[in-house]
Amino acid sequence: MGEGPGSHADRFLKARSERASALLEDYTELIADLTAEHGEARLVDIARAMGIAHPTAAKAVSRLKREGLATSRPYRGVFLTEAGEAMAEKARIRHQLVLDLLLAIGVPAEAADLDAEGIEHHVSDETLAAFEAFLKRSGG
Amino acid sequence: MGEGPGSHADRFLKARSERASALLEDYTELIADLTAEHGEARLVDIARAMGIAHPTAAKAVSRLKREGLATSRPYRGVFLTEAGEAMAEKARIRHQLVLDLLLAIGVPAEAADLDAEGIEHHVSDETLAAFEAFLKRSGG
DNA sequence: ACAAAAATGTAGCCTTGGCTATATCTACAT
DNA sequence: ATGTAGATATAGCCAAGGCTACATTTTTGT
Ligand SMILES: [Mn+2]
Ligand SMILES: [Mn+2]
Ligand SMILES: [Mn+2]
Ligand SMILES: [Mn+2]
Numbered sequence: 494m495g496e497g498p499g500s501h502a503d504r505f506l507k508a509r510s511e512r513a514s515a516l517l518e519d520y521t522e523l524i525a526d527l528t529a530e531h532g533e534a535r536l537v538d539i540a541r542a543m544g545i546a547h548p549t550a551a552k553a554v555s556r557l558k559r560e561g562l563a564t565s566r567p568y569r570g571v572f573l574t575e576a577g578e579a580m581a582e583k584a585r586i587r588h589q590l591v592l593d594l595l596l597a598i599g600v601p602a603e604a605a606d607l608d609a610e611g612i613e614h615h616v617s618d619e620t621l622a623a624f625e626a627f628l629k630r631s632g633g
Numbered sequence: 634m635g636e637g638p639g640s641h642a643d644r645f646l647k648a649r650s651e652r653a654s655a656l657l658e659d660y661t662e663l664i665a666d667l668t669a670e671h672g673e674a675r676l677v678d679i680a681r682a683m684g685i686a687h688p689t690a691a692k693a694v695s696r697l698k699r700e701g702l703a704t705s706r707p708y709r710g711v712f713l714t715e716a717g718e719a720m721a722e723k724a725r726i727r728h729q730l731v732l733d734l735l736l737a738i739g740v741p742a743e744a745a746d747l748d749a750e751g752i753e754h755h756v757s758d759e760t761l762a763a764f765e766a767f768l769k770r771s772g773g
Numbered sequence: 774a775c776a777a778a779a780a781t782g783t784a785g786c787c788t789t790g791g792c793t794a795t796a797t798c799t800a801c802a803t
Numbered sequence: 804a805t806g807t808a809g810a811t812a813t814a815g816c817c818a819a820g821g822c823t824a825c826a827t828t829t830t831t832g833t
Contacts, residue, residue: 499743499746500682501663501682501683501684502681502682502683502684503684503747504746504747504749504750505659505682505683505684505685505750506684507747507750507751508655508659508750508751509820509821511751512652512655512751513789515648515652516789516790519645519648523641535810535811536810536811536812537809537810537811541642542640542641542642542645543641543642543645544641544642544643544645544646544649545645545790545791545792546791546792546793547810547811547812548791548792548793548794548811548812548813548814549790549791549792551811551812551813552789552790552791553789553790556789556790567798567811567812568797568798568799568810568811568812569811594738595760595763598734598738598763598764598767599763599766599767600759600760600763600764601759601763603639603759604757604759604760604763605760606639606644607643607644607647607757608755608756608757608760609644610644610645610647610648610755611647611648611651611652611754611755612752612755612756614751615748615750615751615752615755616748616752617744617747617748619740619741619743619744620735620740620744620745620748623735623738623739623740623741623744624738624740626739627738627739649790649791653819656819656820675780675781676780676781676782677779677780677781685820685821685822686821686822686823687780687781687782688781688782688783688784688821688822688823689820689821689822691781691782691783692819692820692821693819693820696819696820707781707782707828708780708781708782708827708828708829709781
């Protein structure tokens with residue numbers, strides 16, 4: 494046998510790897526939002542926005558720092574590095590495009606808002622390009 | 634303040650809960666497939682299809698059993714319960730619909746195949762209905 | 774029938790991402 | 804200025820989902 498490429502395993506491996514980076518993307522996107530809004534991203538605001546306890550947010554920030562996406566000094570806010578900003582920017586654009594596509598398809602706004610948060614992390618560049626093309630030709 | 638409903642936290646909570654059930658859905662869908670194809674779902678086939686080591690598959694099957702979705706006896710294959718079959722069926726239908734929608738939008742088949750595996754778990758019933766409506770009026 | 778191969782089970786390890794409880798530090802109000 | 808409220812840090816717990824290494828059982832081929 495041997496299923497070759499395009500098999501079950503390929504799809505599952507991709508989905509798992511996306512699931513692993515989903516949280517980092519959401520954190521960077523959120524930190525960018527908070528920084529734009531309030532000049533800084535405080536741990537307590539991150540935790541509230543994510544709907545988690547603050548020690549969980551603290552751990553996530555540790556990971557962001559370890560991965561070179563953010564910096565922070567004790568008892569001060571969290572800031573994105575260049576790499577973090579880049580990830581946030583990509584995430585923001587993709588999030589918006591996915592949301593726009595759902596709305597264009599006819600998904601009610603409430604559902605589109607909710608679903609986009611999860612869907613975005615599994616949309617490949619190729620699929621994103623197809624979304625853009627669809628929006629362009631369908632949006633006049 | 635108080636963001637009220639429709640806030641960041643609501644979206645993230647939903648996405649996290651979907652992430653938690655995604656694996657169970659994929660396992661039930663896969664076990665149903667294997668059973669349909671070979672009359673039984675062997676651990677080794679599950680592991681290969683998922684792209685994981687067999688002890689990982691064994692643990693997952695333990696969880697499926699604990700959650701009432703599957704049964705198995707030592708050194709024998711895995712079988713779905715009624716609840717497991719129901720979950721598999723819903724997953725199968727949703728997976729197919731998501732795939733069809735991506736293709737209808739114009740996503741290349743390769744990318745659609747890969748992305749659908751992750752996206753499916755974040756598509757709400759409401760969004761799914763919108764997908765169906767779109768396909769009907771666009772494919773008719 | 775029996776040896777070898779294949780499948781399954783099990784133990785033990787790791788990381789991620791949740792939590793609570795508690796300690797410490799900063800910021801704010803009086 | 805100082806006491807209190809708010810924010811942050813840290814320790815320690817848990818479950819899920821990965822892994823390798825090894826033991827056991829079943830299946831297969833001769
Ligand atoms: Mn998201
Ligand atoms: Mn997002
Ligand atoms: Mn899937
Ligand atoms: Mn699927």
